[in-house]
Amino acid sequence: MAGRKALIGDYINDTAYVFSLSDDHWSREQMYTATSGDSSQYFGDTVAMDGNTLLVGTPHVQFGDSVGAVYKLDQPSSTNDPRGIYFTAPDTSEQFGDVIATTNGTTIVAGRHSGERFIYIYEQ
Numbered sequence: 001m002a003g004r005k006a007l008i009g010d011y012i013n014d015t016a017y018v019f020s021l022s023d024d025h026w027s028r029e030q031m032y033t034a035t036s037g038d039s040s041q042y043f044g045d046t047v048a049m050d051g052n053t054l055l056v057g058t059p060h061v062q063f064g065d066s067v068g069a070v071y072k073l074d075q076p077s078s079t080n081d082p083r084g085i086y087f088t089a090p091d092t093s094e095q096f097g098d099v100i101a102t103t104n105g106t107t108i109v110a111g112r113h114s115g116e117r118f119i120y121i122y123e124q
Contacts, residue, residue, distance in 0.1 A: 005029070007054050009044030016044040016056045032056065032073060050102040057097035063088045068096030070109050087122060
């Protein structure tokens with residue numbers, strides 16, 4: 001949640017929603033849906049928000065030898081398609097993006113490799 005907006009992930013439906021608060025009433029402002037066509041990516045399993053920057057984790061999507069990604073979305077958007085910048089692990093991580101956080105341009109993403117946990121830090 002950031003200010004009067006909230007980002008809610010729905011990994012069962014591979015969807016993430018932005019809600020805004022106005023006059024004590026929450027309303028859906030935007031919906032993002034995973035686009036690769038694969039089910040069970042867990043798009044929306046983890047979410048983080050910093051101002052108008054949204055991060056949505058997909059810890060089960062396959063990218064080459066890595067499993068998992070984090071999409072960086074700028075809000076508002078004219079599309080429900082989460083295209084744009086995404087982070088993947090620089091190695092063969094499993095479940096990259098199962099934990100994410102962001103503040104002041106710094107993004108922290110956790111992943112696993114062979115049972116070990118790793119933390120990746122990205123700075124603007």
